[in-house]
Amino acid sequence: MTDTYTQFVNSAFGKQVAGRLGMPRPAALRRYVPGAALIDGPVLVGGHGGGPLAKRITALLGHAGVTVVDELPAGGTVSGVVVDLSAARTPADLETLRALVGPALKVLAPSGRVIVVGASPDEAADDVPLAAVRRSLEGIVRSVAKELRKGATANLVLVRRGGEDNIDATIRFFLSGRSAYVDGQGVEVGPIEAGAAVDAADWDRPLAGKVAVVTGAARGIGASIADVLARDGATIVCVDIPAAGEALAKVANRNGGSTLQLDVTAPDAGARIVEHARTRHGQLDIVVHNAGITRDKLLANTDADRWKSVVDVNLMSVLRMNETILAPGALADGGHVVCVSSMSGIAGNRGQSNYAASKAGLIGLVHALGASADLHHRGITVNAVAPGFIETEMTGKIPLATREMGRRVNSLAQGGLPVDVAETIAWFAQDANAGVTGQVVRVCGQSILGA
Amino acid sequence: MAAPRKSTPTVRRAAVLGGNRIPFARSNGAYAKASNQDMLTATIDGLVARHGIAGERLGEVAGGAVLKHSRDFNLTREAVLGSALDPTTPAYDVQQACGTGLETAILVANKITLGQIESGAAGGTDTASDAPIAVNEGLRETLLAANRARTTGQRLKALTGLRPGHLVPEIPKNLEPRTGLSMGEHMALTTKEWGITREDQDELAALSHRHLAAAYERGFFDDLVTSYLGLSRDNNLRADSTTEKLAKLSPAFGKGDGATMTAGNSTPLTDGASMVLLGSDDWAAEHRLTPLAYFVDSETAAVDYVHGAEGLLMAPAYALPRLLARAGMTLQDFDYYEIHEAFAATVLCTLKAWEDPDFCKGRLGLDAPIGAIDRSKLNVNGSSLAAGHPFAATGGRIVASLAKQLHEKGAGSRGLISICAAGGQGVMAILEGA
Numbered sequence: 001m002t003d004t005y006t007q008f009v010n011s012a013f014g015k016q017v018a019g020r021l022g023m024p025r026p027a028a029l030r031r032y033v034p035g036a037a038l039i040d041g042p043v044l045v046g047g048h049g050g051g052p053l054a055k056r057i058t059a060l061l062g063h064a065g066v067t068v069v070d071e072l073p074a075g076g077t078v079s080g081v082v083v084d085l086s087a088a089r090t091p092a093d094l095e096t097l098r099a100l101v102g103p104a105l106k107v108l109a110p111s112g113r114v115i116v117v118g119a120s121p122d123e124a125a126d127d128v129p130l131a132a133v134r135r136s137l138e139g140i141v142r143s144v145a146k147e148l149r150k151g152a153t154a155n156l157v158l159v160r161r162g163g164e165d166n167i168d169a170t171i172r173f174f175l176s177g178r179s180a181y182v183d184g185q186g187v188e189v190g191p192i193e194a195g196a197a198v199d200a201a202d203w204d205r206p207l208a209g210k211v212a213v214v215t216g217a218a219r220g221i222g223a224s225i226a227d228v229l230a231r232d233g234a235t236i237v238c239v240d241i242p243a244a245g246e247a248l249a250k251v252a253n254r255n256g257g258s259t260l261q262l263d264v265t266a267p268d269a270g271a272r273i274v275e276h277a278r279t280r281h282g283q284l285d286i287v288v289h290n291a292g293i294t295r296d297k298l299l300a301n302t303d304a305d306r307w308k309s310v311v312d313v314n315l316m317s318v319l320r321m322n323e324t325i326l327a328p329g330a331l332a333d334g335g336h337v338v339c340v341s342s343m344s345g346i347a348g349n350r351g352q353s354n355y356a357a358s359k360a361g362l363i364g365l366v367h368a369l370g371a372s373a374d375l376h377h378r379g380i381t382v383n384a385v386a387p388g389f390i391e392t393e394m395t396g397k398i399p400l401a402t403r404e405m406g407r408r409v410n411s412l413a414q415g416g417l418p419v420d421v422a423e424t425i426a427w428f429a430q431d432a433n434a435g436v437t438g439q440v441v442r443v444c445g446q447s448i449l450g451a
Numbered sequence: 452m453a454a455p456r457k458s459t460p461t462v463r464r465a466a467v468l469g470g471n472r473i474p475f476a477r478s479n480g481a482y483a484k485a486s487n488q489d490m491l492t493a494t495i496d497g498l499v500a501r502h503g504i505a506g507e508r509l510g511e512v513a514g515g516a517v518l519k520h521s522r523d524f525n526l527t528r529e530a531v532l533g534s535a536l537d538p539t540t541p542a543y544d545v546q547q548a549c550g551t552g553l554e555t556a557i558l559v560a561n562k563i564t565l566g567q568i569e570s571g572a573a574g575g576t577d578t579a580s581d582a583p584i585a586v587n588e589g590l591r592e593t594l595l596a597a598n599r600a601r602t603t604g605q606r607l608k609a610l611t612g613l614r615p616g617h618l619v620p621e622i623p624k625n626l627e628p629r630t631g632l633s634m635g636e637h638m639a640l641t642t643k644e645w646g647i648t649r650e651d652q653d654e655l656a657a658l659s660h661r662h663l664a665a666a667y668e669r670g671f672f673d674d675l676v677t678s679y680l681g682l683s684r685d686n687n688l689r690a691d692s693t694t695e696k697l698a699k700l701s702p703a704f705g706k707g708d709g710a711t712m713t714a715g716n717s718t719p720l721t722d723g724a725s726m727v728l729l730g731s732d733d734w735a736a737e738h739r740l741t742p743l744a745y746f747v748d749s750e751t752a753a754v755d756y757v758h759g760a761e762g763l764l765m766a767p768a769y770a771l772p773r774l775l776a777r778a779g780m781t782l783q784d785f786d787y788y789e790i791h792e793a794f795a796a797t798v799l800c801t802l803k804a805w806e807d808p809d810f811c812k813g814r815l816g817l818d819a820p821i822g823a824i825d826r827s828k829l830n831v832n833g834s835s836l837a838a839g840h841p842f843a844a845t846g847g848r849i850v851a852s853l854a855k856q857l858h859e860k861g862a863g864s865r866g867l868i869s870i871c872a873a874g875g876q877g878v879m880a881i882l883e884g885a
Contacts, residue, residue: 238500245677246493249500253535258503261673280503280739 047084166435347450370438388444470851510568552846575843663833725847766877
């Protein structure tokens with residue numbers, strides 16, 4: 001799906017035209033390439049009250065070969081800013097952030113990164129100013145994300161008590177090209193069971209030795225998820241309905257995975273997935289519930305069949321399969337479940353009340369399972385991505401004007417790519433990310449819809 | 452100096468590990484523009500994906516086609532090269548008419564049994580749509596004569612032999628070269644000889660459709676079929692087929708009032724391809740694949756249909772007693788029977804012959820008739836009348852389906868495969884559930 005406009009305004013002639021006319025200039029986003037540096041150029045790291053987490057971040061960046069600076073280089077640029085406000089006590093402390101980040105934005109490189117680290121507002125107890133300042137960070141990040149240009153993004157990492165040592169994978173994700181289309185988002189990092197790994201043996205192949213199942217893997221976002229999980233080292237099981245078998249086989253073969261043809265709404269779908277993964281590949285570590293359909297109609301005009309089929313495929317099947325997958329002895333301890341929700345599930349969409357029901361339902365499911373003490377004890381994480389406007393075969397069929405509208409109404413002024421959704425899922429699937437569960441991350445370039 | 456290597460044959464079981472086929476399509480339909488190589492490549496790719504063996508070097512791939520272009524002399528090897536298998540996987544073609552698919556599986560299984568290879572794939576493909584059309588025989592002879600000429604004069608003289616009639620191409624015909632009769636016409640003779648009724652044929656055909664439809668409905672083919680060119684089920688399948696509907700069709704083969712064979716109880720021309728994956732127990736374990744069934748034994752027979760001693764498609768009737776004698780089994784010892792439905796009458800004639808004391812004594816030299824089978828064990832998931840019959844692809848379809856049935860039935864269960872073929876041949880095999 002070619003975004004002709006973005007190509008034009010990034011050509012030599014197009015740049016001039018767009019500049020004179022004040023047209024938006026969507027930037028070519030920095031995307032992850034295996035083996036490339038985490039981020040090119042120096043990263044400014046600072047914080048309030050000694051920045052208790054800034055020290056860990058400085059160390060991990062040093063370990064990753066990133067140049068860390070504590071003040072702006074004279075006459076130079078920075079590629080990222082990480083500011084630790086976890087020790088902020090009152091809104092007055094926010095001045096630290098302004099003083100550090102404000103000037104840095106003027107010299108932030110294209111596809112630069114702003115990461116604000118704070119403590120969870122939920123844990124402020126009855127300290128009202130504390131709750132206020134912790135919540136302020138979200139407002140700042142969402143505004144900065146809108147202020148940034150040239151493919152730069154701003155995101156928030158909120159650390160729950162006991163999660164301080166588990167932030168590495170998340171900091172890395174937001175700095176890297178893996179998060180190219182994730183903008184203005186917040187993620188909570190919490191504590192993990194003792195003994196769980198938070199350091200990947202190989203950050204370029206963080207899923208090595210893992211077995212991952214992807215439903216709806218024949219095309220579009222699902223195929224991209226399979227590609228990215230395999231690239232990150234996982235053995236993949238590609239699941240789709242028999243009618244999609246031809247495309248499914250291609251995805252499996254190019255990634256050295258296996259196919260499993262089934263309808264996710266079949267009562268035994270979960271059992272067949274577990275059986276296939278364990279028999280053929282010895283284990284099951286990652287499940288990505290991506291299969292989904294649309295049967296759009298205004299609620300006033302829709303019928304029971306359209307309603308039921310969407311709710312069945314997109315939500316009921318996931319609830320049913322999870323019963324088997326999350327039963328003891330199925331998904332391995334320390335495993336990961338990722339659901340593919342949608343911006344429609346957050347913002348709603350005209351004519352998609354059934355689809356929104358299913359996608360919002362997945363968010364409810366993720367919140368509930370993320371809070372499960374049993375899953376926490378077994379080290380299993382359950383998260384969701386909510387894609388915004390993604391350039392796929394499906395969005396390629398939207399009428400031109402609507403499509404252009406969908407593409408531009410976000411802070412990055414462009415549609416995302418299937419790989420952007422896949423990268424976020426692959427990050428959720430990392431063992432080093434064990435402290436992140438019950439989270440919903442939008443991959444939408446900070447769309448104004450549902451913001 | 453190293454000791455010379457000893458190559459002692461080991462005899463072991465060859466397992467059927469799984470299979471794949473594309474849905475079969477009535478000719479000049481969904482696959483009208485697909486070549487044998489396209490279909491065979493897609494089928495191998497589906498097999499590779501299902502078993503997660505991309506990039507793997509198999510011991511060999513054996514395949515074939517009945518209707519074949521001369522350019523497809525290395526069809527199976529070309530398909531392997533275009534597939535996700537390791538390009539160092541060797542391959543060869545086999546051609547034994549409709550027996551091709553089963554014969555390839557027997558060949559690969561035998562090599563595994565002898566310890567010559569650890570793994571292999573076997574199957575076949577056929578298209579009646581993308582059929583080879585040759586130049587007119589007169590034109591071909593004239594052009595060859597011109598090619599042999601040494602001088603321009605000789606060449607011109609040879610080319611004066613060209614005639615307008617040479618423009619008419621040679622189109623492949625479904626005829627026996629030695630009798631000039633089509634397979635259906637041959638079968639009609641046998642059908643009449645055995646007195647097989649129209650009703651019985653239609654009933655068998657309707658049952659084939661119902662069984663196949665039910666198998667699709669319960670997901671039996673989820674791990675046996677991979678969609679192709681927009682088709683995810685065999686498009687010859689009529690789930691609502693009934694004997695009443697079939698009774699309305701006019702006879703297509705045979706003459707006069709006694710003609711009973713129609714388009715409904717005969718297989719249509721079909722396009723498609725199939726492949727099965729075979730391996731030793733060790734290879735299966737290394738690749739975490741579950742054996743579904745083992746090859747027990749096989750037997751191929753041929754009959755003299757040219758001089759009228761036997762019907763064209765009756766060879767399996769002769770293969771069976773030889774096979775049973777070696778296996779120490781009776782016909783009634785099987786859990787499933789897969790008798791290829793070239794025509795409904797083929798199945799019925801064969802079954803009737805085995806029940807007939809005169810035939811069994813006179814033709815097969817047996818003291819007692821082989822006897823009847825429990826019909827509820829026959830073609831339980833449908834057969835060629837419903838699925839269609841792309842000649843060389845039928846064997847792979849049957850081997851994979853039967854192996855799965857036997858695995859579901861349990862270890863030690865037994866299944867019999869019978870496939871009749873042009874040229875008066877018949878290929879049979881016994882599989883045992885793993």
